[in-house]
Amino acid sequence: MATTIREVASAAGVSVSTVSRAFTAPEQVQQKTRQRILEAATKLGYAPNPAARSLRGGGTGTLGLIIPDIANPFFPPIVKAMQARARRLGYTVLVTDSDEREADELEAIAAVSKRVDGLVLWASTLTEDRLRELADQMPLVVVNRHVPGIPEVRISLSAGIAQAVEHLRAYGHRRCVFINASRDELSRGKSIHESFEAQDISFVELGPYEPRFETGVLAATLVAAHGATAVLAHNDLVGLGVLHQMASLGVSVPGDVSVIGIDDTLLASVSTPSLTTIRIDPEEVATRAADLLLETIAGHADRRTGAAGNAEDTPFAEIGSRLVPRASTGPAPTR
Template sequence: MAVTINEVAKLVGVSTSTVSRAFTAPDQVRAETRDRILQVSAELGYSPNPSARSLRAGATATLGMIVPNITNPFYPPIFKALQQRARTLGYTTLVADCDDRESAELEAVAAVANRVDGLLLWASWLSDERLAEIAAQTPLVLVNREVPGISTLRIDLTAGVRQAGELLHALGHRRCALIDASRPGFERDKLFAEIFRGLGLTVVELGPYDARFESGVHAATLVATGGATAVLAHNDLVALGALQQFTALGVRVPTDVSLVGIDDTLLAAVCTPALTSVRIDPEELAANALELLLDAVTGRDPRQVVVGTRLVPRASTGPAPAPR
């Protein structure tokens, strides 16, 4: 009979989650504990390879991830990191795009649910009831969506957004624009406005828009005529649209207006000027997502994991311009 993760955990004296992390996210486990887990696993003949362990009947050794919009540069690094970690455990990974539409998400779930051992849904459009139905058939993890009985990976942007507001306030900005691209029913950006106001900043809310490059282009024209000296965009993609339009309008960043994005994608570091952004670490997201997925696959109780954020200041933020 194959050795189980529970047997390894019991012999080492740690939780099964710690054993899982030793294989999926070794940097998150103390070196001595990780070494002991690997030693005991070798002695017992335990392998995290799903095809070797046959974790469950009909196992496919495949994990799935469905995202709202694969053209958003935020998602590819996360999928890449998830794929690399999963490969070390013998899993293949696949990704599908639902184009920010509920109907397309349903189609994607129907297409892949029976082909994967576990499924990661990112900011799902589906109802709680439908998600519960899916979870009853396929091990499921949700990102930025909470449904009772289903594991959740939540990104907490509070710290990073607060740092952005503190930076802008210290630079002398008092009137800020918020480019809101929150989805209906998930008014995330309203929280950002409240954080900024709590720091003594006046906030002009623009939108809601779709979370796309073109939304930033449209909003930038309004900012240019509205008197705000700083902008917080829904994400880097929206911020880059605003940056392009500011350049076209002759509005200098950061001399005339400072600009902050969210996600800290690769494009944030390579655009001109480089974009100040709230960083969400794709490696940390991937490690926690994979651990939650494997927990779901092996039937562990659902739980929530929260990933924090921090601000990465770059050249797109500077002192507020002198009043005209």
């Protein structure tokens, strides 16, 4: 019987995730720890090479990635970075788009599930029960979605939002609109409300809408009705829609209204004015998602050999955020 990753972890006195990182992301493991893991793996005859494991286990050597909207400029850099990470580890990546609809996501899963060794689902539209059923059938990692017992990559906006609120308060803003384009299970509204209230900035939420450019165009016309001097958009696409419509209405940005997006896409830096935004590092997200999926694939292989782990050991990775100030924010107007 082949040696499992859990046996290596036990012999080296570390966690399964540490063993996985020792082979997939050695720069994240201390040299002494990695050496101990390598010695244990050699002694037990563990083969970490993903291509070799794929051949022995009848795998495909392919990882699946299902994203909400491939037209959103936030996702192409993530796809590229995940492909680069997977290639380094001996895998290829199969990418498809769910268009933020449950029926399309189910169709995409059905189309790719037999062709990949595991799946990364970004902001899945599926219910928790469906996701758990899928996780029982194949290695699964979710991004921007929390389901107990399923490995996840968490994107924390806390630091970036806090910096954005401090940025606006320093400029004298006291009334802000948040354009919400999140589904209920993904809503950012509560944490954002708390951040603004902590800085004594009045806060109004519009939506939820769809996370698209057109949403920003629509919502921009409502901002003035609330007397807001600042706008926080769900993402850069929505923020760019706000900039476009403000220009059409003759509203100065940032003279009359300051605008902040979320993601830090390429378009944010080349818009007019350039868009202040909260940056999420696409390379870090993609790398951690790929590494976590490979760890999950190894865990599934262990369960097939009877070496099941505990639900409490469900691995996760957390990605931070930070504010990138640009020309779309400035002092609040004097009224």
